[in-house]
Amino acid sequence: MSSWRRDFASGLVVLVPLIVILYILALFYNAIVRIPYVATLLEFPDQYAYLSEVFGFFVAIVIFLLLILSVGYLMRTTVGRLLESGLDAAMNKVPLVRVVYNASKLAVETALTGTEDLQKPVRLETWPGIRMTAFKTGKTTKDGREVIFMPTAPNITTGFVMEVDPEDIEETGEKVEEALTRVLSAGFAEQDHVDEFDIEVTEESGDGQVAADE
Secondary structure: OHHHHHHHHHHHHHHHHHHHHHHHHHHHHHHHHOOOHHHHHOOOOHHHHHHHHHHHHHHHHHHHHHHHHHHHHHHHHHHHHHHHHHHHHHOHHHHHHHHHHHHHHHHHHHHHHHOOOOOOOEEEEEEOEEEEEEEEEEOEEEEEEEEEEEEEEOOOOOOEEEEEOOHEEOOOOOOOHHHHHHOOOOOOOOOOOOOOOOOOOOOOOOOOOOOOOO
């Protein structure tokens, strides 16, 4: 991938979730202050008009927090889990929307819970010559195998839980955020790494071939 495309993808992954969150908050605030009962509470004399904006902001925040708690409680129920699964499935069917949706979801989850619970990323060779990104869970089985989670791309809320022998796991030395960005962007935000070779040119052989050593 060219440099400008990689930079564009990286910037998109960072900015789009923030823009979406701010846009949703702005829409929610405007909807709250237009509710008839709330609008009545926000009516102040002209000399105290600035209090209307301040009071409206705090009212919107309180209602927004109550809504979040209500939805969070609903997600603990069977109906809530079904609704979440249906929403994830619907969003991930639309090519561009699924990237924005999953990026926004990851941004919120990372901001609230952090990445401390995620172990360092690793690579697993699932087929000869093919490596896939996975994450250690910090758990081991009774027979000594490590339990790792391999997310799907770009929907990182699903994936595979595998029990793998430690010698089959390749350490990457990456940060959790770097590996998550690669998976979330379906690889488009991955930085290109060009191997450097020391080329030693020797005399041409009789058939015209040139020998080169790494």
